[in-house]
Structure formats: C-alpha cells, structure tokens
Amino acid sequence: MPEIKTLTVLGTGVLGSQIAYQAAFHGFAVTAYDIDDEALEKARARFAHLAGIYRAQKVAGAEEGQAEAALANLRLTADLGSAVANADLVIEAVPELLELKRDLYRKIAELAPAKTIFATNSSTLLPSDLKDFTGRPDRFLAIHYANNIWVQNIAEVMGTAATDPAVFDAVVGFARNSGLEPIEIKKEKAGYVLNSLLVPLLNAAAGLLLQGIASPETIDKTWRIATGAPSGPFQIYDVVGLGTAYNIAASSPDAGSQAFAKYLKDNYLDKGKLGVSTGEGFYTY
Amino acid sequence: MPEIKTLTVLGTGVLGSQIAYQAAFHGFAVTAYDIDDEALEKARARFAHLAGIYRAQKVAGAEEGQAEAALANLRLTADLGSAVANADLVIEAVPELLELKRDLYRKIAELAPAKTIFATNSSTLLPSDLKDFTGRPDRFLAIHYANNIWVQNIAEVMGTAATDPAVFDAVVGFARNSGLEPIEIKKEKAGYVLNSLLVPLLNAAAGLLLQGIASPETIDKTWRIATGAPSGPFQIYDVVGLGTAYNIAASSPDAGSQAFAKYLKDNYLDKGKLGVSTGEGFYTY
Numbered sequence: 001m002p003e004i005k006t007l008t009v010l011g012t013g014v015l016g017s018q019i020a021y022q023a024a025f026h027g028f029a030v031t032a033y034d035i036d037d038e039a040l041e042k043a044r045a046r047f048a049h050l051a052g053i054y055r056a057q058k059v060a061g062a063e064e065g066q067a068e069a070a071l072a073n074l075r076l077t078a079d080l081g082s083a084v085a086n087a088d089l090v091i092e093a094v095p096e097l098l099e100l101k102r103d104l105y106r107k108i109a110e111l112a113p114a115k116t117i118f119a120t121n122s123s124t125l126l127p128s129d130l131k132d133f134t135g136r137p138d139r140f141l142a143i144h145y146a147n148n149i150w151v152q153n154i155a156e157v158m159g160t161a162a163t164d165p166a167v168f169d170a171v172v173g174f175a176r177n178s179g180l181e182p183i184e185i186k187k188e189k190a191g192y193v194l195n196s197l198l199v200p201l202l203n204a205a206a207g208l209l210l211q212g213i214a215s216p217e218t219i220d221k222t223w224r225i226a227t228g229a230p231s232g233p234f235q236i237y238d239v240v241g242l243g244t245a246y247n248i249a250a251s252s253p254d255a256g257s258q259a260f261a262k263y264l265k266d267n268y269l270d271k272g273k274l275g276v277s278t279g280e281g282f283y284t285y
Numbered sequence: 286m287p288e289i290k291t292l293t294v295l296g297t298g299v300l301g302s303q304i305a306y307q308a309a310f311h312g313f314a315v316t317a318y319d320i321d322d323e324a325l326e327k328a329r330a331r332f333a334h335l336a337g338i339y340r341a342q343k344v345a346g347a348e349e350g351q352a353e354a355a356l357a358n359l360r361l362t363a364d365l366g367s368a369v370a371n372a373d374l375v376i377e378a379v380p381e382l383l384e385l386k387r388d389l390y391r392k393i394a395e396l397a398p399a400k401t402i403f404a405t406n407s408s409t410l411l412p413s414d415l416k417d418f419t420g421r422p423d424r425f426l427a428i429h430y431a432n433n434i435w436v437q438n439i440a441e442v443m444g445t446a447a448t449d450p451a452v453f454d455a456v457v458g459f460a461r462n463s464g465l466e467p468i469e470i471k472k473e474k475a476g477y478v479l480n481s482l483l484v485p486l487l488n489a490a491a492g493l494l495l496q497g498i499a500s501p502e503t504i505d506k507t508w509r510i511a512t513g514a515p516s517g518p519f520q521i522y523d524v525v526g527l528g529t530a531y532n533i534a535a536s537s538p539d540a541g542s543q544a545f546a547k548y549l550k551d552n553y554l555d556k557g558k559l560g561v562s563t564g565e566g567f568y569t570y
Contacts, residue, residue, distance in 0.1 A: 152511045183507050189498045193507045196493055197518065200485035208481055213474045222468050222478045226437045227521070229514035233482065236512070 001166045002117060002139075004174040008033060008087035010104065012043035012076075015121060016093035018149050021050040023178040024073035025059075025066055031075045033083035040076045047074055059150045084112040089174060091143060093121040101125065102133045109135030117167055119143040123195065126188050128160045137162035143171055144192050147239075149180065156192040158185035198236070202245070205233035206260040216282045234282040238275035242268045286451045287402060287424075289459040293318060293372035295389065297328035297361075300406060301378035303434050306335040308463045309358035310344075310351055316360045318368035325361045332359055344435045369397040374459060376428060378406040386410065387418045394420030402452055404428040408480065411473050413445045422447035428456055429477050432524075434465065441477040443470035483521070487530070490518030491545040501567045519567040523560035527553045 008031040009020040017032070024030040032047075034040050051071055054062040061067075077083050084090055090108060094100060101122065108118065118140045120130055131137040141159040146152035155175035159168045168184075175182040183193055191199060205219050214222075220232020237245050242264050249261035268274070268281060275281030293316040294305040302317070309315040317332075319325050336356055339347040346352075362368050369375055375393060379385060386407065393403065403425045405412055416422040426444040431437035440460035444453045453469075460467040468478055476484060490504050499507075505517025522530050527549050534546035553559070553566060560566030 146511050154507055154510045156507070181506065181510055183499070183503055185499055185503075187496065187498050189493070189496070193493060193499050193504055194511050196498075197486060197489050197504070197508055198512075200489045201482060204482050204485045208474070208478060211472065211474070213472050213481075214468070214470055214478050218468055218470075219478055219482070221466065222439055222441070223482055225439045225466055226431050226479050227483075227514055228516065229512055231513065 001173070002088065002115065002170040004088040004117070004170055004177075005029065006086055006088045007031070007174075008083050008090045010034075010080075010083070010090060010092045010108075011094035012039060012046065013093065013095075014046075015145055015147065016091075017043055017046035017050065018147070019091055019093060019121065019145055020074060021047055021054075021070055022149050022180070025054065025061070025070040026178045027069075028073065028178060029075075030073055031077060031083050031087065033077055033080060036078050040078055043076055047071060054150055057150065080107060081111045084108050084116060087112060087116050089117045089119060089171070091119045091121055096122060096124050098125060098129065101130055105130055105133035105135075109133065117141075117171065119171060121145060123192075124190075126160075126190060127158065127163075128188060131160050131162060138164040139167050141168060141171060142192075143175065144194075145180075146194065153180045154183050154194070155180040156183040156185055156194060158188060158192060160188055199248075202233050202237060203256070203260075205237075206249075206263075207256055209234075210256070210259055210263060238281035238283055238285075240275070241277055242273065242275045242281050286458070287373065287400065287455040289373040289402070289455055289462075290314065291371055291373045292316070292459075293368050293375045295365075295368070295375060295377045295393075296379040297324060297331065298378065298380075299331075300430055300432065301376075302328055302331040302335065303432070304376055304378060304406065304430055305359060306332055306339075306355055307434050307465070310339065310346070310355040311463045312354075313358065313463060314360075315358055316362060316368050316372065318362055318365060321363050325363055328361055332356055339435060342435065365392060366396045369393050369401060372397060372401050374402045374404060374456070376404045376406055381407060381409050383410060383414065386415055390415055390418035390420075394418065402426075402456065404456060406430060408477075409475075411445075411475060412443065412448075413473060416445050416447060423449040424452050426453060426456060427477075428460065429479075430465075431479065438465045439468050439479070440465040441468040441470055441479060443473060443477060445473055484533075487518050487522060488541070488545075490522075491534075491548075492541055494519075495541070495544055495548060523566035523568055523570075525560070526562055527558065527560045527566050 006029045007023045009016050010033045012032050012034045020030045020032045051067040054067045118134050120142050127142040131140050134140040141163045144156040146154055157172050172182040216234035220234050223232040246261055246264045249257040273280045276285050279285050291314045292308045294301050295318045297317050297319045305315050305317045317328055336352040339352045403419050405427050412427040416425050419425040426448045429441040431439055442457050457467040501519035505519050508517040531546055531549045534542040558565045561570050564570050
C-alpha cells in the first residue's frame, strides 16, 4: 500500500485551507499552493485564524501546542512545480470550474513524480470527469471534506472504476491519520453520501416554504423535536450559505428549484443576506 | 374560542393509547374507546405500560404522582354513543382504512353533540378526504402525533379550507395544554411537515444502499457526524419499523420504491426482522 507522509493542497480557499491545516495539525508535512503572493497572504491569515479556532474550541491536542505546531508544518508556495515535487498525495481544492481543473491536472501530471496520488475535493464534479487528465487514473480519486472539518470531521473517499484499491485504502488511511472519519464510498455517485442525503431534505423544506405550508421556524422546530437533530433545514441553509443554495437551485432545471432560486434572490441575496456569514439569512445571528 | 376540557380518543392502538395517556397525564378527563372488551383489556395494559415508561424516563411530573393520576383520568368504553356524548374534542386514531374511517365519522356525526370538535390522527389521508362525513366540516381538522410522544412531543395541527380558525386555535391550545409543541400547518399537505421532510431523506438513503454506494452503517455515520443528529436514516427506519417502511415503499409506483420494498421483504420481513420492535433490523438491539 502506498505510504502517505507528505501532502500538498492546491488552492487555499475556505476548504483548501482547512484541509491543509487539519493535516498539518496531525503532523503531516503540508505544502499549500496558491496562484500568487496575494493569495498566499490570505492563506497565511486563514491558517492563523484556524489555529485560534482549534484552540478556542479545544480540539483534542490544541491545548498541548499542536495548534502552533501545525503552523510550523505548513509551507506556502506559488510555484506549482516545487509544490508537487515531493508530494505523496496532492489534494486539489481549486474553484469548481471543469476547464480550470482539467488544465491544472494536465500540468501536475507532468510536474509530479509517478508515485504521487492525486485527489480532488470537488463537490459538483465526478472524479471520472477528471481522471483522463491526470496521467495516472489508477492513482486518482476523490476525497471530499465537509466545511468546519474540526467538527464535521468526515472525509468521503470515492474512486473511479480505474482507481487502484491499494490507493483507495491508502487515502482512507491518510484520512484516519489526519483525524477524520473516513467514509468509504464503493461506487461513484454525484453528491457522494452526504449531499445525496442532505439535498433531498433541503429541497423538501424549500418546497414546504414556497407552497405556504409552514414557516422556516415551524419547519425547523418540527425537525429538531422529532429527530433530535440540533438544527433544522433552514438553519442548515444559513450555515451552507444562501449564495451556495442559490447557485445549486438556479442550476437545476426543475421548476421548484427555479422558484426557490428566485425566492432566495429576491428576499435574501439582493438584500445582502447570505446566512450566518453575513449575520442574517433565514435567521438573524 | 371553543374550550377543550374533555377528550375522547377513538382507537387504542400504539398511537391512540399514547394520545389518550398523554392528555390524561396533563389533567384532561379522557375517554378511550375501542370496539370490544378484548381491545379494552389491551388498552388497559398499554396505559399501565405507559405509566411505567413516563416514570422510568422521568417525564416532568411523573415522579410527583402524575403517572398514576393519569390512569385515574382515563375512562374506557366500548360504547361509541357514551364515548362521544360529553366530549369537547374527539381524536380519531383508528386503522388507516378510508371506508372504516368514513363509517365511523358518519356514526359520530349523529352521536356527538354539535359542540364537539372532531380531529383525525391519520398519517396517510388528508382531512379533506373525511370532512364531508363529519356533519361539521367547520369543526373538523387533523392533529398528527409522532410515535413516543413523551419524547418527540410535537402535534401537527392541520385544517381544511372549511375549518373554523377559532377551532384550529382551540386545538393548538389543547396540544400545548397537553404538553406538546403545536406545529401549525397553514395549508393541507400530505405527510404534514414531518413526513414531508423525513420521507425524502429516507428514500435517498434507501437509494444509496440499493445502488451499492455505501452500507447502512457508513450512511448513518455520515449523517450523524455531518449534521450532529443522534440517528442516521437506517436507525430511523429501524425505529419506524420495517413493516411500515415496506408498506409505504410497496404502495408507491416509483421503481426505486418498488425495489426497496422487495429488498426489505427478502432480507428483513421474511426473516421476521422488523427493526427495534423485534430486536433486529438494519441493526441488532
């Protein structure tokens, strides 16, 4: 089974920086790549912010200096060749644009050594959409993280039919060694497991609201009491972000989704209300 | 607003007995009706069992003698005329058979005084399917309870277009006074709020299993970690009961539902595995 000791994360946005920090926190030597110095400055600020969160939320180990040690395990670079030169695993977390991702895989297929495993964190694309551009379909798969991974600590691991089972197992082991619960997905599935479950629930809640059946507060209360869950669907929408919810709804041809996209735009997006991140969405924070 | 002090529950099955006991526990004078002495004997045993559960689970008030006082507030009868003669509210919780329910409403329309409010606990029928048989469409609506109402203490209240708003408010007040959180549903909707949310989630989980994407354990773990909920969809299936899940799936024309019905029958029902109630379902208890 391939051994994974060094990680490179391509893209240092919200998820990319969490992926890199989480692995560094658990002792991996991590290289974080982004396109220029400005992006790297932002990444540095994100990492410092994450160290504060891990300490404040008392993530196991954070109080024994691991939060700071993680920062020492992180190397930042805007040189793609140097970023991937020594990586056992490269996790790609760049924007969800097919051509952008394909171009990146074409480049690193040349730059990375043959041993390097590539993994995409894409939420909306399947690894099959990308595998032919990696130069190593047997060493390519998806590893999908949830936001706020220090709490929602799952990593969904999903290969294509071409992925070597030993590579799959190695990435499952990496997830476990970086403090995450690996979710082993046996076949390719759009939405992985989590979004395959969550999206139908959120759609159903949106339908109840648009049809005038009940208010977000009533719908959320019903869900919390009846299932014991800490949050109802509209609380989840506010965490996911109404901009993201809008993008997903607007991209679906379904009439109900289109109606919900318009509802979100008119009542929330156009008023700058994007959920928890802006302090107001379905609820005020 | 009509005042609700006396309650009659028609049908003393799992839900009917919980509805009656919960109201009696909160001080209402409750009449429980069932068709014959044998059914009433079973009801008496159910009520005694519920008293034990309320004490064991320390439902607020149970340790101050309310669990026993509830039993004193319960009157049992197999005489329908006597059962409804003095009721402010009648809650119907008989089996989910349209003709059975219609016949019952035709009878109590004659037997009950004009003041009596009728409410159905039907999960699968709409109150509109029944209102024309009540002799009082303005005093008729649905009140839908979740199983184990001492924990999942919601009551979904849903009228038809003909329901008097004052009657709706009175039933909401009754729900609150019987220790439940009223869920006010503004328009008729099959599945109310809870099942409108829960069924799409459960269907999605069934789809992932049948397509071979992931195991029940993996799917449940994903849901628990990512949403903080205490139970994943297959744990919920086991609580709902695989017989009920089978009935719902088998009655849907959808190909996925039909496949799931067959899967449940072959792997669970035919082996006597019905979930928590038989000690084994997707999990062993």
